[in-house]
Amino acid sequence: MSTAQLHWFKSSYSDSGEPGSCLEVAPTPTTIHIRDSKSTDGPQLAVTPTTWTAFVTYAAEG
Structure with a gap:
């Protein structure tokens, strides 16, 4: 799947404080x-679901 086909979303918390x-x-x-979100054509990072879960927990x- 190319990154152009991905479904991107932001957290509901993104509208608070510093949008x-x-x-x-x-x-x-x-x-x-x-x-x-300010640089959608810029660099992107790709991680495994396990790594993402560890990051969010931290x-x-x-």
Whole structure:
């Protein structure tokens, strides 16, 4: 699947506080794609679902 075919979305928390500071994610069964919402044609990061879960857990803790 090309990145042009991905379904990108932002968290519902993106509208609070600093609306310009958002990440967008596009999950697939094998990869979570991540990009800056201000630079949608810029660099993207792709991680495994396990890595994404670990990141979200870490971020929620603190």
